[in-house]
Amino acid sequence: MYAIMDRICIYPKDVQLITGKSERWGREIIKKIKEKFNKEDHQLVTIDELCSYLGIEPDVVRKILR
Numbered sequence: 001m002y003a004i005m006d007r008i009c010i011y012p013k014d015v016q017l018i019t020g021k022s023e024r025w026g027r028e029i030i031k032k033i034k035e036k037f038n039k040e041d042h043q044l045v046t047i048d049e050l051c052s053y054l055g056i057e058p059d060v061v062r063k064i065l066r
Contacts, residue, residue, distance in 0.1 A: 006062060009044040018056070018064055029053070 015026030033045050033053045047065075051058045 007065065008046050008048075010047055010050045014065060015050070018050075018061055019054075 010030065012023045012026030012030060015021070015029050016023045019025070019029075029050075030045050033039075033049055034041070034043070036053060037045075037049055039045070047058055047061055050056075051061055
């Protein structure tokens, strides 16, 4: 039996799904989040960082991404 694993990383398509905006807007948001949290280009953005930036509850986002 396989275990269900929740993702912790966010991609532009996920931001698009959550916000209803374009994928390009999602890329811009991820870029701004990386700047805010002093991340390098190769580092990923987590769900918690996105929620902190947008002011959304993490449980809501996780529910949408399932």
